[in-house]
Amino acid sequence: MAPVAGCCGDFSSSSMRQYTVLAVPRCRRCENGGHICEASTPLRRKTKVRGFTSDEQRLEQLQTELARCQQLLKLERDKNEALQGDLSRQEQQSIPQDLELRTFQTSQIVAASKQEQCPSDDPAYVIKHMGRLVRDERGVGRFAGSTTGVHFVLTVEKECQKTLHMSCGFPESCFRLFLVPPLHESHKNESQGQTQAQAQIYSCFEYPLAYYHEQADLFIKRWEPFCPVFVRHEVFADIEHLIETVQTLESTAKLNSTTAMTLLMILCINDMQDNKEEHSKPRSPNYGEYSSLASGYINEVAMKADTKSLQALLLFAFHSQLSGDCLSMTRINGLIVNLAQSLGLHRHARRFKMKPGEIELRKRLWWFVYVFDTMTSLCHGLPALINDADVDNDLPSDCSLHGLEAADILYPFPGESTGVSVFIQYVRIGRILSRVREKLYTTTKRRNGAIKIKDLAFDLRMWAQDLRSNGIYLDVGSLSETASGPVKRDIAGSNMWLQMLGNVAMVLINRPGLSFDDSTIEFSECILANARSTGAILILLEDSRPPLWLRNLSMVGPGTVFQSALMHVYYRCYSPTMKPEQGPSLETSLRMVSHGISILERDNAMLELPTAGSPQPSSRESLSDVIEVLKLLQALLIQREQITASQVESLQDASFHHGSTMLNEQDWGTDALEILNYVSATDWAYEMPGPFMGFTDVDL
Numbered sequence: 001m002a003p004v005a006g007c008c009g010d011f012s013s014s015s016m017r018q019y020t021v022l023a024v025p026r027c028r029r030c031e032n033g034g035h036i037c038e039a040s041t042p043l044r045r046k047t048k049v050r051g052f053t054s055d056e057q058r059l060e061q062l063q064t065e066l067a068r069c070q071q072l073l074k075l076e077r078d079k080n081e082a083l084q085g086d087l088s089r090q091e092q093q094s095i096p097q098d099l100e101l102r103t104f105q106t107s108q109i110v111a112a113s114k115q116e117q118c119p120s121d122d123p124a125y126v127i128k129h130m131g132r133l134v135r136d137e138r139g140v141g142r143f144a145g146s147t148t149g150v151h152f153v154l155t156v157e158k159e160c161q162k163t164l165h166m167s168c169g170f171p172e173s174c175f176r177l178f179l180v181p182p183l184h185e186s187h188k189n190e191s192q193g194q195t196q197a198q199a200q201i202y203s204c205f206e207y208p209l210a211y212y213h214e215q216a217d218l219f220i221k222r223w224e225p226f227c228p229v230f231v232r233h234e235v236f237a238d239i240e241h242l243i244e245t246v247q248t249l250e251s252t253a254k255l256n257s258t259t260a261m262t263l264l265m266i267l268c269i270n271d272m273q274d275n276k277e278e279h280s281k282p283r284s285p286n287y288g289e290y291s292s293l294a295s296g297y298i299n300e301v302a303m304k305a306d307t308k309s310l311q312a313l314l315l316f317a318f319h320s321q322l323s324g325d326c327l328s329m330t331r332i333n334g335l336i337v338n339l340a341q342s343l344g345l346h347r348h349a350r351r352f353k354m355k356p357g358e359i360e361l362r363k364r365l366w367w368f369v370y371v372f373d374t375m376t377s378l379c380h381g382l383p384a385l386i387n388d389a390d391v392d393n394d395l396p397s398d399c400s401l402h403g404l405e406a407a408d409i410l411y412p413f414p415g416e417s418t419g420v421s422v423f424i425q426y427v428r429i430g431r432i433l434s435r436v437r438e439k440l441y442t443t444t445k446r447r448n449g450a451i452k453i454k455d456l457a458f459d460l461r462m463w464a465q466d467l468r469s470n471g472i473y474l475d476v477g478s479l480s481e482t483a484s485g486p487v488k489r490d491i492a493g494s495n496m497w498l499q500m501l502g503n504v505a506m507v508l509i510n511r512p513g514l515s516f517d518d519s520t521i522e523f524s525e526c527i528l529a530n531a532r533s534t535g536a537i538l539i540l541l542e543d544s545r546p547p548l549w550l551r552n553l554s555m556v557g558p559g560t561v562f563q564s565a566l567m568h569v570y571y572r573c574y575s576p577t578m579k580p581e582q583g584p585s586l587e588t589s590l591r592m593v594s595h596g597i598s599i600l601e602r603d604n605a606m607l608e609l610p611t612a613g614s615p616q617p618s619s620r621e622s623l624s625d626v627i628e629v630l631k632l633l634q635a636l637l638i639q640r641e642q643i644t645a646s647q648v649e650s651l652q653d654a655s656f657h658h659g660s661t662m663l664n665e666q667d668w669g670t671d672a673l674e675i676l677n678y679v680s681a682t683d684w685a686y687e688m689p690g691p692f693m694g695f696t697d698v699d700l
Contacts, residue, residue, distance in 0.1 A: 129512060316332055355405065453522070476533065
């Protein structure tokens with residue numbers, strides 16, 4: 001727009017910006033002369049000057065609106081009260097007069113029951129347990145955590161001295177059964193593995209290539225539900241290259257240590273089967289040395305720190321678990337956990353660019369390491385090396401894995417499954433056991449034990465329910481169902497394995513409840529659940545006679561057998577305070593003790609017999625002492641219940657005939673763990689109910 005002439009001839013652009021902002025726009029000349037700028041009037045915007053509301057006016061408006069809303073709210077409140085009055089008069093006319101009183105009483109009962117079910121700070125529900133030091137065969141003090149049952153055995157010892165009037169204490173061997181060496185294992189394997197020669201390695205691979213391919217196929221078919229850590233195409237190629245090297249090179253040439261260790265462990269693990277089964281293939285003359293030869297490769301393989309070396313170490317760890325070598329499990333566990341974490345197996349695959357086959361293999365490798373770490377910590381009562389907060393990897397998929405380079409994964413048809421489906425259930429119960437160890441067996445955070453036990457037992461029942469929906473019938477902790485008939489020999493190995501593992505998990509969940517005040521309902525529930533689960537374990541072992549590797553995989557070693565029989569002795573000490581229809585009868589309890597004696601006697605017979613002139617191994621002495629303890633307790637129970645000879649004979653159990661007469665109470669010359677542990681000086685801090693030394697903020 002052109003500037004206006006006249007008195008405002010020198011109207012500049014700056015003046016225009018000024019008058020467009022001011023309420024009364026004027027040019028510079030009119031402003032200096034004190035005149036009204038008429039020439040610039042047409043340049044003004046055609047908008048009226050907007051009004052301004054002060055704070056006082058705004059406050060008055062809000063107060064008026066608030067008063068109006070309060071008046072409307074009062075009217076609605078009066079209407080609501082009138083309607084409620086009419087409704088209450090109608091209900092009183094149609095409902096009996098005594099219903100209001102009954103409703104009030106019911107509400108009080110429900111409120112009281114809720115208070116009883118939530119004993120948050122009640123000292124009666126503080127979990128009391130401690131680890132001890134026990135001596136192994138070399139006399140070294142090993143720590144035995146509460147998951148080994150050492151605190152439970154001490155509790156039963158005190159109760160038997162009090163109730164059954166047992167004058168002697170338990171021998172120290174009762175507390176270190178988890179350290180018993182593997183049955184059928186030679187004690188010379190470790191030393192042979194350190195002095196193995198290259199020629200011995202070559203002699204182990206003297207058969208044709210087809211034989212070793214068959215062994216690899218047998219491993220995948222037989223052991224995939226327990227250890228799915230291989231891809232068929234990859235392991236076949238590695239074995240073929242190894243055998244070609246053995247057949248073409250001289251015996252002095254060095255072999256691929258990773259593949260050699262892998263093949264040695266495959267051959268060794270395939271040999272772990274029922275003794276009644278016959279091998280269709282010939283064995284190498286050095287077949288018994290496979291494990292010791294493979295152990296010589298551990299350090300060399302661990303230094304490579306790649307996926308194939310991890311697979312070889314996992315096979316060695318799996319063999320240690322199958323053979324029941326708890327000390328070897330502890331040593332190998334640290335290697336595989338550190339190696340798996342260094343490879344990033346604990347993190348989700350979305351963080352990396354990999355093919356579907358490799359992603360699935362990483363899942364299987366990691367979750368085997370996770371479960372093995374959990375089982376190792378439970379066997380010794382030691383802290384786990386893996387923290388759940390650091391893991392975000394998914395569970396493996398139920399699929400067939402033939403190669404790492406495949407773009408797609410083959411999934412089974414609807415209604416079908418692969419061996420990995422059982423492994424997935426193994427991982428799920430392994431995660432439950434990890435939470436059990438974390439919530440119930442820590443040195444701190446021991447309060448609210450009843451609530452924790454209830455939640456974990458619910459998780460375990462949901463796991464069993466999911467198995468039943470998939471066609472695997474499990475009834476964890478049901479003694480009547482398990483004892484209704486003998487378990488057939490042709491039962492699937494995976495079903496029996498999961499059945500025993502589920503009952504072991506139920507025992508680990510409810511055993512801390514035995515440290516509650518014995519006057520509480522939760523104590524009775526826990527002792528009943530333990531009696532049922534331990535009875536189911538003993539019946540499965542006695543009737544089905546599973547192979548040793550299946551027992552070791554389920555953590556049912558001699559220590560579990562002894563403590564299962566001991567549980568029924570402990571239950572009989574408290575049975576007078578419980579209803580007879582709730583738990584097992586006296587006949588059932590005595591039969592369970594007899595089952596434990598017969599199972600331990602078979603285990604004792606399988607230990608390596610000493611040669612002429614050599615001292616008897618302490619492991620054989622341990623099992624012999626434990627068997628004598630159970631026979632003594634069985635005789636004390638019979639004497640306490642005043643069972644006649646005819647009643648004992650009616651049970652038709654051979655072990656009753658040997659233990660029916662009262663045994664002379666033996667004095668093993670030890671005070672259990674009093675020598676190695678200063679128990680009496682520290683137990684009061686954990687057994688005393690209420691706040692610790694007067695401080696209410698300290699959790700025991």
